[in-house]
Amino acid sequence: MNDGEPTSLVSLDRITRRLDELLDIGRTEDGGVTRLAYSDAETRAFEYVQSELPTTYDVQIDSIGNFFASVSHEADQTTLIGSHLDSVFNGGRLDGALGVVVAMEALDVLSEIDASPRHPPTLAVFRGEESARFGHHTIGSRGALGLLTVDDFSRTDQNDVPLWLAMQRAGFRPSDLSEPTICVERIQQFFETHIEQGRVLDEADDVLGIVTSIRAPVRYEVTVTGTYDHSGATPMNLRSDALAAAGEMVTAVENAATDVEGVVATVGDITAHEGAINTVCGKVTFPLDIRSDTINPRDAVEADILERFADIADCRGLSVSTDELDRSKPVSLSSQTVDKLDSTVYALDIPYQRLPSGGGHDAMNFQKVGIPTGMLFVPSVDGISHSPYEKTYPEAIEASAAAMVRVLS
Ligand SMILES: [Zn+2]
Structure with missing residues (x-):
C-alpha cells in the first residue's frame, strides 16, 4: 500500500x-x-x-x-x-x-x-x-x-x-x-x-x-418409487429399481446444467429407503438444487430436468414425484x-x-x-x-x- x-x-x-x-x-x-x-x-x-x-x-x-x-x-x-x-x-x-x-x-x-x-x-x-x-x-x-x-x-x-x-x-x-x-x-x-x-x-x-x-435456488425433494424385490430371485427385466432410476436422474441433472451459462444444478444427497445388499430398492429420495443469477435460464434448466425425470420414470415403468421446497429470486x-x-x-x-x-x-x-x-x-x-x-x-x-x-x- x-x-x-x-x-x-x-x-x-x-x-x-x-x-x-x-x-x-x-x-x-x-x-x-x-x-x-x-x-x-x-x-x-x-x-x-x-x-x-x-x-x-x-x-x-x-x-x-x-x-x-x-x-x-x-x-x-x-x-x-x-x-x-x-x-x-x-x-x-x-x-x-x-x-x-x-x-x-x-x-x-x-x-x-x-x-x-x-x-x-x-x-x-x-x-x-x-x-x-x-x-x-x-x-x-x-x-x-x-x-x-x-x-x-x-x-x-x-x-x-x-x-x-x-x-x-x-x-x-x-x-x-x-x-x-x-x-x-x-x-x-x-x-x-x-x-x-x-x-x-x-x-x-x-x-x-x-x-x-x-x-438464488429452486429446490425440490424428489421421490422415486419403484418396487422392492429380492435381488437374487428377480430377473433384470422384471425389476422396477428406484435406485437405478435415481442414478440416471442424478446424471441427467448434471447433463441438463452442463454448458448452460450461469446455471448450476446439484444433487447433494441421496437416500435409499430400507436399502440392503440383497434388495432391489423400491423407494429413493434426493434433494435437487438449481441456481442461477438470472431467472430465465434457471427456469429452462428446471423444465429440462423435470422432463428428463419423467422420461426416465416412464421408460422404467416407475413413478417420480417432485416437491418444491424453495423458489427464491x-x-x-x-x-x-x-x-x-x-x-x-x-x-x-x-x-x-x-x-x-x-x-x-x-x-x-x-x-x-x-x-x-x-x-x-x-x-x-x-x-x-x-x-x-x-x-x-x-x-x-x-x-x-x-x-x-x-x-x-
Ligand atoms: Zn457467511
Missing part, C-alpha cells in the same frame, strides 16, 4: 489478532468453529466485538440481537458495513467473521485519520445468517428489514427449540415481526466483505472479487455500489474480477428492499468452505480492508 494513503494504516496484525480471538469462541477440536445462531457462543462473539470498539462508539442492539455501532447515530444517512458471526457446525474462521473484522478495521482507520465521511459508517453485525440451526438463512438481517414471517419464528432446531424461544433465551424480545427493527430510511448503502466459498478467484489468481449478483446488486467498488479496487491496483455469488448473504436482503448494496469477495483457497480448512491469503484480507477504507471515506 502507498505510504501516506489512509489505506497504509490498515493493520493486518490487528485483523489477524481479532480473527484468532474470535476463532477461540466456539473453537472445535479440528481447529474450526461452531457458533450457531442464538447460541451462547454467538452471543460471546458479539460481546467480544463490542469489547474491541472504542467506548466513544454509540452501540445499539435491536430487538432480535443485531448489533450496530457508530461514531454517531445522529447523522441523517449512514453507510452500513458488516456481516455475521454465527457459523455452521465445525465451520471455518473466516465465514462471516472476516466481514465483521474488516468492517471494524475500516472504521478504526477512519477514526485514526479523523475522517468525516458524508455518510458516517455504521458497523452492522447480524445474528443467525447460516441455516445450520433453524434450517433458514439470514434471520438477523431479514428481521432487521422486516422480512421475517411468523413461520420463520416457529422453525425449530435439532432439539425442537423454536426460533422465538432461542431468541428469548438469548435475552431478546422479538415483537412486531413485519416491522423493521432499524430505521431503513437512514441506510444510504450497505457493504459486506465475505469469503468467496467457491474456487473462481483462486483459479484465476485474483486477489479480490466484486459481486454483481447473488444466485436472484438478486442483482446495484450498479451504483458495484461500480463504486470496481473503481476503488481498480485504483488500488489489485487484481480482481466481477463475479456472481453462488451462496446467499445478508447483503442480498438489503438490495431486495432497494438499498444499494456492494459485496467484496476474498478468494477461498482451493474453494474450501464451511470447513475448518477454510483459508484465504493475507494480501487479500489487507486489500479488502484497504478497499473498504476508501469506499467509506
